[in-house]
Amino acid sequence: MKKIIFSCMFMVLLAINDLSAQIKKYDLVVYGGTASGVMAGYAAAKEGLKVAILTQNKHVGGLTTSGLGNVDKGMDQTIGGYTLDFFKRVGKKYGSDKPAYSLTPLVAEQTFLEMIKESGAEVFYDARLVEKTGVVLKGKKIEKLMLENGQIFSAKVFVDATYEGDLMAWAKVPYIVGRESKAKYNEPQAGRGLRGYKPIKLNSADLNDIKNIAKEFPLDYIFAAVIPQGEGDNKTQAYTFRLTLTAKEGNKVPFKKPSSYNPLRYKSLLKKILREKIVSFDKVCTIYPLPDEKTDINHLDLDNASHQYPDGSYLQRDYIWQYHKDYTEGYLYFVANDPEVPEALRKDAQRYGLAKDEFVDNENWPYLLYTREGRRMLGSYVMVQQDAWENAKKDDVIGMGSYFLDSHEVQKTVTPDNYLISEGGMFYTSYKPYQIPYRSLTSKIEDCENLYVTICMSASHVIYGSLRMEPVFMINGHAVGVAAALTVKNNVPVQKINVKQLQSKLVEQKQIFDVPLDPDTYILKDRFTGLIVDDFEAEKIGKWTWARNQRLVPFMLGGFQLAEQSPTETAAHLYQTTLPKTGSYEVFTMYVASKDRAKKAKIILGTEEGDKVVYVDMTKKPADGYWESLGVFNFKQGTSYRFKISNEGEGGLVAADALRFVMK
Numbered sequence: 168m169k170k171i172i173f174s175c176m177f178m179v180l181l182a183i184n185d186l187s188a189q190i191k192k193y194d195l196v197v198y199g200g201t202a203s204g205v206m207a208g209y210a211a212a213k214e215g216l217k218v219a220i221l222t223q224n225k226h227v228g229g230l231t232t233s234g235l236g237n238v239d240k241g242m243d244q245t246i247g248g249y250t251l252d253f254f255k256r257v258g259k260k261y262g263s264d265k266p267a268y269s270l271t272p273l274v275a276e277q278t279f280l281e282m283i284k285e286s287g288a289e290v291f292y293d294a295r296l297v298e299k300t301g302v303v304l305k306g307k308k309i310e311k312l313m314l315e316n317g318q319i320f321s322a323k324v325f326v327d328a329t330y331e332g333d334l335m336a337w338a339k340v341p342y343i344v345g346r347e348s349k350a351k352y353n354e355p356q357a358g359r360g361l362r363g364y365k366p367i368k369l370n371s372a373d374l375n376d377i378k379n380i381a382k383e384f385p386l387d388y389i390f391a392a393v394i395p396q397g398e399g400d401n402k403t404q405a406y407t408f409r410l411t412l413t414a415k416e417g418n419k420v421p422f423k424k425p426s427s428y429n430p431l432r433y434k435s436l437l438k439k440i441l442r443e444k445i446v447s448f449d450k451v452c453t454i455y456p457l458p459d460e461k462t463d464i465n466h467l468d469l470d471n472a473s474h475q476y477p478d479g480s481y482l483q484r485d486y487i488w489q490y491h492k493d494y495t496e497g498y499l500y501f502v503a504n505d506p507e508v509p510e511a512l513r514k515d516a517q518r519y520g521l522a523k524d525e526f527v528d529n530e531n532w533p534y535l536l537y538t539r540e541g542r543r544m545l546g547s548y549v550m551v552q553q554d555a556w557e558n559a560k561k562d563d564v565i566g567m568g569s570y571f572l573d574s575h576e577v578q579k580t581v582t583p584d585n586y587l588i589s590e591g592g593m594f595y596t597s598y599k600p601y602q603i604p605y606r607s608l609t610s611k612i613e614d615c616e617n618l619y620v621t622i623c624m625s626a627s628h629v630i631y632g633s634l635r636m637e638p639v640f641m642i643n644g645h646a647v648g649v650a651a652a653l654t655v656k657n658n659v660p661v662q663k664i665n666v667k668q669l670q671s672k673l674v675e676q677k678q679i680f681d682v683p684l685d686p687d688t689y690i691l692k693d694r695f696t697g698l699i700v701d702d703f704e705a706e707k708i709g710k711w712t713w714a715r716n717q718r719l720v721p722f723m724l725g726g727f728q729l730a731e732q733s734p735t736e737t738a739a740h741l742y743q744t745t746l747p748k749t750g751s752y753e754v755f756t757m758y759v760a761s762k763d764r765a766k767k768a769k770i771i772l773g774t775e776e777g778d779k780v781v782y783v784d785m786t787k788k789p790a791d792g793y794w795e796s797l798g799v800f801n802f803k804q805g806t807s808y809r810f811k812i813s814n815e816g817e818g819g820l821v822a823a824d825a826l827r828f829v830m831k
Contacts (some may be wrong), residue, residue, distance in 0.1 A: 170354055172296065173276045173783050174806070180674040184692075186272045188755070189220065189318075190311065190319045190320070190321050191318065191319065191320045191321070192214075192320075192321050192322070193217045193218060193219045193320065193321070193322045193323075193656050194211070194216035194218065194323050194324065194651070195207075195211045195216050195218045195219070195322055195324050195325070195648075195651045195655070196218075196219045196312060196320045196322035196324075196325050196326070196327065196609070196636070197218065197219065197220045197221065197325075197326040197328055198219065198221050198225070198296070198312065198325065198326065198327055198329060198333075198334045199221070199222070199223070199229070199326070199327060199328030199329035199330075199334075199622070200220055200221065200222020200224075200226070200227040200228070200229065200290065200292075200328075200331065201227075201228070201229025201231075201328050201329065201640065201733060202228055202229045202230070202231040202232075202253075202279070202637050202638075202640060202644070203229065203328040203622050203640035203643060203644035204220055204222070204227075204229070204326065204328030204621070204644060205220065205227055205228065205279045205282065205283060206249055206250065206253075206285065206409075206640075206642075206643075206644030206645045206648065207328055207619070207621060207642045207644035207645070207647050207648040207651070208220040208281060208288040208644075208648065209249060209282050209285075209286045209288060209606050209644075209645075209648065209794060210249055210644065210645045210647075210648025210649050210676075211288070211648035211651045211652055212286035212287045212288040212648075213286050213648075213651070214241075214648070214649055214651075214652035215294075215652065216651060216652055216655060218286075218287075218288040218289065219288070219289050219290075219291060219320060220283065220288055220290045220291070221291050221312070221320065221323070222290060222291070222292055222293075222294060223293070223294065223295045223329070223727070224292070224293065224534055224535075225292050225293060225495045225528065225534075226276060226292075226534055226560050227276060227279050227283065228272075228275055228279045229330070229535065230330075230409065230535055230537060230635070230637060231270075231272075231275050231279075231637050232272045232275045232276040232279065232534075232538075233271060233272060233526075233533040233534045233535040233670075234408065234409030234411050234463060234533040234535075234635060235411070235412055235463065235537065236269060236270050236271055236272065236275070236409070236411065236457045236463040237268075237269055237455035237457070237463045237465070238254075238268040238269065238636075238637060238638065239570055239636040239637065239638075239647065239824065240268050240569075240570070240636065240638050241568065241569030241570035241571075241600070241633075241636065241638070241649065242569040242600055242682065243266075243268075244569075244600075244679065244682040245567035245568065245569040245600050245679050245682055246266075246592035246638050246642070246679065247642075247677045247678050247679035248642065248645050248673065248676050248677050248678035248679070249641070249676065250638055250641040250642050250645060251266060252292070252640065253278060253279070253282065253543070254266035254267055254268060254270075254331070255818050256278045256281070256282070256369075256458075257718060258276050259620065260274050260277070260278065261274070261458050262765055263719075266290075266794075267324050268671060269455070269456070269457050269458065269524065270457065270458065270565060270685075271457050271458055271459055271461055271522075272411055272525050272526065273524065273525060274458070274505070281531050281796070282578075290644070290715065291318070293316060294314050294316065294318065295314060295315050295316075295481075296312060296313070296314060296333055296334065296337065296455075297314065297315055298312045298480065298481055298605060299337055299471045300313070301313040301314065301315075301335070301337060302334060302337040302338045304339070307612075307613065307614070307616045308323075308615065309325050309338050309615065309617055309618055310614050312325070312334070313544055314317075314461065314507070315676035316756045317464070321385035322617075322707070323617065323654070323655050324617050324618075324619070324651045324654050324655060324661065325338075325617060325618050325619070325621045325646075326618070326620075326621060326644075326647055326651070326780075327455060327618065327619070327620045327621070327622070327623060328531075328621045328622055328640075328644060329541075329621070329623070329712045330535075330538040330541050330622055331476075331477060331484075331538065331541045331542065331622065331623070332477070332533055332541050332542035332543075332617070332622070332623030332660070334589055334628045335542065335544055335610075335618065335620050335623055336478075336542055338615050338618060338751075339614070340485040340545075340610045340614045340615050340616075340618065340620075341544070341545040341610075341614060342542040342544050342545055342623065343541055343542070343545060344401050344403065344418075344477045344478055344541075344542055344543070345399065345400050345401035345402050345403060345474075345628065345767040346358055346359070346399045346400055346402065346577070346591075347399045347628055347629075347696075348397060348398050348399035349397035349398075350397070351399065351627075352549070352551040353550065353553075354551055354552035354553070354578070354627060354629045355750060356400050356552055356572065356593050356629045357397065357399070357552070357628065358396065358397040358399050358573055358589075359393070359394050359396055359397065359398055359399075359400065359577075359590060359591070360396055360397065360682065361393070361396070361588070361590050362588060364588070364589050364590050364787055366504075366582075366586040366587065366588045367586065367587040367588075368585065369581070369585045369586065369587055372622065373398045374581070374585055375669060376434055377581060377587070378429060379431060380429075380431055380432055380434075382427060383427075383432075384427075384429075384432060384490075384494075385798065386469075386471050386472040386487075386490060386564075386580055386797075387432070387469070387470075387471065387472070387579075388471065388581055389471055389578055389580045389581070390580075390581045390582075391580055391581075391582075392582060392583060393580050393582060393588055393590075395536075398585045400624075401474070402471075402472045402474045402577050402578055402591075403474055403476070403477060403539070403540045403541070403577070404473070404539050404574045404575045404576065404577050404591060404632075405421050405466070405468035405469055405471075405473055405539070405576050405577070405591075405724045406468070406469065406472065406487075406491060406536050406537055406538055406539055407466070407467050407468045407469065407491065407495070407536075407539075407573045408467070408491060408492065408495050408533050408536060408537060409463055409464070409465060409533060409537050409538045410463075410464050410467075410495070410521065410532075410533065411457070411461055411463060411521070411522045411526070411533070412454075412461065412462045412464070412519045412520065412521060412522060412526045413459075413460055413462065413519065413521075413522045413523075414460070414462075414466055414518045414519050414616065415460040415461075415463045416458075416524045417523075417790055418486045418522060419519065419520030419521065419522065419523060419779070420520045420521040420531050421503075421517075421520045421614075422500045422503050422504075422519075422520060422521075422771070423496060423500065423518075424495070424496070424497070424498050424500045424504075425433040425492070425496040426493075426501070427493045427494045427497070428493075428496075428497045428500060428501075430501055430505055430507075432494070432497060433449065433497065433498060433501040435503070436451070436498070436501070436502075437501075437505070437507055440502075440508060440512065441509075444738065445509070446511035446512050446513075446515065446787055447507055447512065447515050448502065448512065448515045448516045448518070448519060450510070450617055451502055451516075452464045452465065452466055452467055452591060453465040453466045453587060454779075456487060461522050461525070462519070464590075467494075467495050467499075468575050469490075469491055469494050469495075470488055470574060470577065470578055470579045470589065470591075471578050471579055472487060472491060472494075472579055473539075473540075474578075475487065475489070475537075476536075476538065477540075477541040478536075478542070484622050487536070487618070488536050488548050489528045490574060491536055492532065499516070499808060500820045502516045503516035503517050503573060504586070505816045510675065518552055520736075532744060533734065534686070539575060539635060540628070540631060540635060540665050541622075541626065541629060542623045543623055543627075543628070544610060544620045544623055544625045545611075545625060545627065546606065546608070546610050546620065546624070546625030547606035547607070547609045547610065547611050547612075547625065547662060548604050548605060548606035548607050548625060549607070549626060549627060550603070550604070550607050550624075550625065550626040550627065550631075551626075551627045551629065551630055552627065552629040552630050552633065552761055554600060554630055555568070555572060555598040555599065555601045555630055555633055556601075556603055558603060558736070559599060559600070560602055561602040561603070561604040562666075562668070563604045563605040563606055563651075563666045563670075564602035564603065564604060564605075564671065564681075565604070565608070565642075565646035565670070565673060565678070566577065566602075566639070566642035566643065566646055566673075566679065566680070567600055567601065567602055567603060567633055567679055567680065567681070568600070568601055568602070568603055568633050568636070568639045568643070569599075569600040569682075570633045570636045570639070571598050571632075571633060571726075572593055572598050572629060572630065572632040572633045572648045573593060573632045573633065574592055574628070574629075574632045575591070575592060576589055576592050577590060577591025577592075578590060578591060580734070586695045593629070593632055598633060599684060599704070599710055599828055600679070600682050600684065601633075601635075602680065602706075602828070603639070603642070603643065604660055605650070605666055605669065605715040606625070606662075607623060607624050607625045607644070608620060608624055608625070608643055608646065608647055608650075609625075609628060609661050610625075611662075611663040612660055612663075616660035616661065616662070617654070617660065617661060618661065619650065619651065619661060621640055621643035621644050621645035621647055622640050622643075624643065627721070627745065636678070642678070645673070645676070645678065646669070646673060646678070649668050649672050649676070650664055650674060653665065653668060653669055653672075654723070654800065664718070664758075686719065688725050689715050690721055690722065690793075691724070692723070692724075694824075695793075695794075695827060696829060697755075697827050697828050697829035697830070698744065698746065698747065698827070699723065699753075699825050699826070699827045699828075700742050700744050700825060700826050700827075701723050701724055701824070701825045702723075702740055702823045702824050702825065703724065704728055704742070705740040705741055705742045705743075705823070706740070706741040706743075707728070707738075707739075707740055707741075708738060708739045708740075708741065709736075709737045709738025709739060709814065710730060710731075710737070710738055711728040711729065711730045711738055711740070711777070711823065712728065712729050712730075713727075713728055714726055714727050714728065714729050714822075720759065721757070721759070721792065721793055722757065722759060723757055723824055723825035724825075727757075727758070727759065728740070728822070728823045729820045729821065729822055729823075730814040730821050731814065731819075731820055731821075732765050732768075732814050732815070732816040732817055732818055732819055732820070733815065733816075734815070734816075735815060736813050736814060736815040737812065737813040737814060738813075739811050739812065739813045740811065740812040740823040741809060741810070741811055742809065742810040742811070742812075743807055743809050744807070744808060744810075744825050744826075745804075745805060745806065745807050745808070746802040746804060746806075746808070746828060746830075747804065748804050748830060749802070749803045749804045750801070750802070750831070751799050751802075751830070751831040752799065752800060752801075752802055752828045752829060752830050752831065753796055753798070753799045753829045753830070753831055754772060754798060754799075754800060754826065754827070754828055755794035755796055755797060755826070755827040755828075756770060756783065756794070756795055756797060756825070756826055757789070757793055757794055757795075757824040757825045757826075758783070758785050758789065758795065758823075758824055758829075759822055759824075759828070760786060760787055760788040760789070760823035761764070761786065761787060761820075762786055762822070763817055763819055763820055764785035764786045764819045764820050764822060765783075765784075765785050765786075765816055765819040765820060765821045766784050766785070766786055766791055766808055766818055766819060767782040767783075767784065767816050767818070768782065768784075768785050768812070768816065768821045768822070769781075769782060769805045769811065769812075769813040769814075769815050769816055769821075770782070770783060770797060770810070770812050770813070771811040772797060772798075772808075772810050773802060773808040773809040773810055774800040774801060774802060774808065775800070775801040775802055775806075776800070776801060779797060779798070779800060781797045783795055783797070785819070785820075785821065785822055786819070794827055799831055802828075810826055
């Protein structure tokens with residue numbers, strides 16, 4: 168009996184030793200072969216760590232190598248360090264000494280692979296966690312990762328560099344999916360809000376069409392009562408695919424009809440095409456030119472279909488990926504082939520096709536769905552809207568963000584009283600370049616001691632509208648790669664490293680922590696005397712586009728709006744205010760002069776003597792560089808007056824920004 172027991176124990180010990188031998192041991196394991204993950208692995212390996220990068224498919228680079236070729240970068244000046252180095256390397260491949268922020272997937276992936284090889288980091292492909300149970304914890308630390316292919320990885324430090332945040336979630340780190348309420352962090356843009364959208368009353372025919380579409384495509388519409396303005400929910404902004412197209416003969420694959428194709432699904436698109444008399448492909452999607460005669464296309468968004476993705480199972484995500492692909496393929500096929508689409512538009516769309524030399528192992532289709540927003544960690548510091556304006560400086564800064572706060576539509580809802588409501592976009596949010604704190608990339612110490620999160624970072628939905636850009640994720644990756652080396656060297660939790668040491672190292676590596684701000688770009692109301700009403704406080708009627716280009720200055724707060732002139736008024740900004748005292752006030756308007764502006768922009772001023780019409784030549788710079796006087800008028804205290812900037816007229820673009828009232 169003793170011999171049998173001893174023999175069994177010996178076999179168990181052998182099995183344990185064999186299992187131990189199979190575990191791949193590293194200083195740092197990066198889960199997610201995204202651009203952020205590559206930067207984290209590259210930076211850590213250059214600091215001397217033994218690094219493994221686990222990518223969930225057969226490619227590295229994430230969305231940067233999956234169609235997002237027109238880089239959403241914000242201000243060039245905020246991009247430095249290894250991130251800038253990457254874009255410079257890409258530029259050299261195109262024969263330029265300047266960084267390239269317009270790039271093709273092929274060249275982007277080649278560049279990432281070269282950097283990985285140079286650093287000595289190892290890449291493991293098709294390396295996906297065992298669903299839900301693949302993260303093994305020991306106390307408040309991640310001990311190892313179990314993969315579906317049977318591989319096991321252990322490390323001293325881990326990085327979640329995925330768009331979904333699976334490692335973080337399965338390590339039991341708290342997180343959120345969706346939108347916070349306005350009350351949660353006191354963010355002006357938080358929660359549900361129409362923000363320029365108007366409910367559409369559906370007639371019986373349109374309602375019937377929608378119901379028929381929903382039977383076949385259940386994620387296209389939500390049938391429910393809408394939640395109140397400012398309330399939160401668990402819904403994410405719309406996803407899409409960023410396709411790499413070309414019009415180059417010999418390198419294009421024609422748009423094909425998906426097996427699920429139903430032209431009824433695109434009836435609202437057809438109505439828009441016919442109503443607006445659209446005859447060019449670039450009016451039904453956004454086309455960004457790329458090198459090598461290719462394009463990146465955007466804004467084929469599918470509202471509602473993304474909501475279950477972040478917390479969804481692998482099977483659910485596969486379904487949502489295919490659902491988006493079918494929609495997008497059908498959209499392109501419809502525009503290029505449906506007989507009800509104007510012939511000129513069909514012919515223009517037929518000039519394009521999928522680039523034959525891109526995504527060659529995936530039928531020329533991007534590997535990744537553009538997951539604009541997944542889970543978001545509730546970490547050591549939650550970034551919020553105010554961090555991109557009045558609270559932009561951080562003691563533990565590790566990099567910068569500078570893109571405007573951008574959320575695409577979140578949902579299309581059909582209400583019980585038959586209104587179609589689209590909402591979720593953030594069409595106006597004041598912002599300026601801001602610092603990203605180290606604490607937003609770490610969990611609370613009581614939740615996990617050896618994890619960094621670079622994409623599903625600790626942030627609210629509102630600020631994530633700016634943070635969710637590839638250069639920011641790469642900057643975060645660079646920072647945590649260097650931080651991981653300090654963590655390993657000093658054998659401390661990630662929350663306990665010497666941040667000053669980290670910052671010193673990052674500065675040596677040319678990471679950017681601050682940029683000088685042009686005072687004429689970020690103008691605040693308190694800079695001037697008088698009462699100021701900005702355009703975001705006005706009621707918008709008709710079609711206006713936001714202008715936030717930092718070269719188009721000056722403007723009040725975060726931007727201004729433009730509308731094309733029309734012989735009859737089709738767009739207007741309505742301002743309403745009450746003056747503090749009875750008397751005469753000089754009224755001014757702020758606008759950015761340009762040769763494409765209206766020579767006679769019509770502004771109607773409600774005054775004590777009735778409406779006064781004033782015309783402004785917006786091709787000429789305002790008298791003092793900021794404000795153009797509209798005249799002196801009388802107003803009474805306590806009376807509410809209305810003012811209108813109209814697009815009625817001919818010849819150019821009308822700019823709507825702030826109005827100012829100065830008592831004489």
